[in-house]
Amino acid sequence: MPSFTQLTPDDRQEMLRTIGVDRVEQLFDDVPAEARFPTLHLPPALTELEVGRYMADLAALNVSVKDWPCFIGGGAYNHYSPAAVGHIMGQPQFYTAYTPYQPEVSQGTLQASFEFQSLVCNLLGLEVANDSVYDGASAVGEAVLMAQRITRRDRVVLAGGVHPQWREVVRSYLAARDVELLTSSVSITAGGLVEQRVSELLDDRTACVVVQQPDVFGHVRDLNGLAEAVHARGALFIVTVADPTSLGILKSPGCWGADIATAEGQPLGLPLQFGGPWAGLMACRMEHVRQLPGRISGQTTDHEGRRGFVLTLQAREQHIRREKATSNICTSQTLLAIGITAYLSLMGPLGLREVARQSHAKAVYAAEAIAALDGCAILTPRPFYNEFLVQTPLETAELRHRLVERRILAGVPLFAGVDGFETSLLLAFTEQNMRAEIDDLVRALAGALR
């Protein structure tokens, strides 16, 4: 018998008798006979003991960010997560619970979602948030679709400083629509990075303008006046954030005048997990709430007048509206949202501000040392947050490989094949990068480039 079933052989016999068949195979008579009970060529079954070893052996083939210093960012950041976050997410009554469609027995999830939405609103500086979408990339895709529904226009403007994968997701999400996608150009010149102004791409057909803050090169942009320019054309302004710890010190998207804001939630206490699952944060102004996709928890009362929470405004969602829904999204990232809620509660304003202050200071410290290396120049304009692009004399993949030989994880492959970016290295820093390991990085870079 396989693991994780509980019927005894006698149970099976008696149950078959109750049903009125002799053998369990008879329950599958509707399956076409010629295709019934095929052979599955799978490796032999393992016991728990064996599979535990097997997976541990595979895991051991990976270098974890706990093993080597990590200076990789590019949309995922190795911030510290307090021990309590993992334990809270590990509560079986959270992680083995289902979607809270029965509110009387899901008040824990629903209240946690309500708290998550409140924290996301406060962090992003907007009026209403959902209970998360898949990740930061798909959040931008959903935000663009949302702006298109609201404005009924057919042009989307993306800043070239938006994460390239996130731009790819927008392209895929728009593939089947008659929408023109414009991206502002970014190039490397002798003076550093130069980006075309997104406002140059604006016109009366523009549904929305999307900018990332700080941008994918780490630059903290002065967005003053941009929202006004976008709104003057009747378009919506979308601000997206790759590392929301930056919001510990930086102005919120709402403060910059965003109508819709999104962020990748991973840096707020979630493990890297080779890319997920994480959570996409999504907030907007209240006037657009009925176009916001995804689950939303709302406060109400029960028959006795006690406070309680329910899933609400469900007339936006696919299980009610089917083809007229705001999105096909069904699953949310609730467990991760609970983790983010726990992280923000544990850090508090002082803790989050300190994460941001330290991540920023370490990046600046590293940049100053790296700028002094032969052949290296910092391309990202100041100020940057915790990430910057360096021009080096060596092709990116080769340099990353040479750093691996020195037991250091650094750089990203995001700009491979982009003209002018062949020898650029994107480096990211967090509060976990101690001064000694930053000094090691600088020495390793010097050695690798020699």
Added chain:
Amino acid sequence: MTTTPIEIDTGVQPEPLLSDLSRPGAPGHRLPVLDVPDVDDLGGQVLRTDLPLPEIGELDVIRHFTHLAQRNFSIDSVFYPLGSCTMKYNPRINEDVARLPGIAHVHPLQPDETVQGALRIMFELQQLLAEITGFSATTLQPAAGAQGELAGMLMMRAYHLARGDTARHKVLVPDSAHGTNPATAAMCGFASVPIASDASGNVDLEHLRSELDETVVGLMLTNPSTLGLFEQRLPEVIEAVHAAGGLVYGDGANLNAILGVVKPADVGFDCLHINVHKTFSTPHGSGGPGAGPVVVNAKLEPFLPVPVVTRRPDGQFALDFHRPNSIGRLKGFHGHFGILARALTYIRIHGADGLRTLSETAVLNANYLRVLLSDAFDLAYPRACMHEFVLSARRQKLEHGVKTLDIAKRLLDFGIHPPTIYFPLIVDEAIMIEPTESESRATLDHFAAVMRQIARECEESPDVVRAAPREQVVSRLDEVTAARRPILRW
């Protein structure tokens, strides 16, 4: 000291919100002292002036979330016969595996030579999922079933366009389908056309044929259906769609019934998404995350999202981004790896025979309950079911004025999570029951006894049922006011 009386803790007081627990100045998490020079180069122009987050000590944070967790039903505490959701046991070894440092703490942009184990986990899962379902290739990227649907439908669109077949815009969706199917078709710019079910719960073949023409993209078919029934004329249905030049998308929500029983590719499906958080036991996490890999046949393989994990001639694993006909990328990085590692663990524990026994047991359990309940409630379709079946409380509603919602709420009083209700939409007062293979016979017998007792209560004391639930931290909640005057944050 004030003398306001303190209420006895009956366990039903509201749990304060985090904002109520906040005390300005309460010490938060402490970081090491900054070991590089502090910098002050961010001008006031970009700095924020306020950061309204709660300030709470760690113990009270832990207690808060523990209290919240205690207000939830969960698989670990109660039976969840939730149709189409496959609430099976989540083996603990999955969780141990997912927490290994080489799995939990790996950056998705690390150089390939430092993530060979992770890539191999993905490669093996790609192969095993393809073998289990009979398809030739797999994408692990979709974040959930609905995103898998989006991937599949965008691939079908790309397939037709690549052949210069530009007139196709209609997606046929049986009326018993999940709402995600028509919503996905709409996201792809297609018109969704509902197809009726016949008296036996099958796709109405005549209706299907009448909608098939050169404008049809394809059919989105959940098989077994959301009625818990295996399509009895499946080869004819699929042949008809193919004959019209359409493709057949498989919604794998109900794959748990057919592992080792039939490979969907063998009966003609062109692609299929797999909800690994259902079939392969990764936990539901209070509503997510999931993961929705898609398996495809050779027709659709060129269009798979990027990246795909490949094995190079030297035996090393790599991410393949160079796929010129790809529909592109649907999310950041490479999919929900943490969930995928759990799925691989589960499949490796079972092996081929184990998976088949698992499906047989799920189907056995469902049919057993179907028989035990078939006189107390009306069966929507009186035939052998797969892993789930649908009852109707139309009799209880008509004769005693007790609705399905009341019966669901009454189950809460017995410590049982209600089945899926009012779905599929084509069954009046639907109660959709999926026990999964995990449950013991004692649990099934107990559930049947409770359901039969509730059926008697509907006759003898319907008010008791209508007043349920009684024993939870809140009673029925006012959803109308919640939607009319939304309070969505503190």
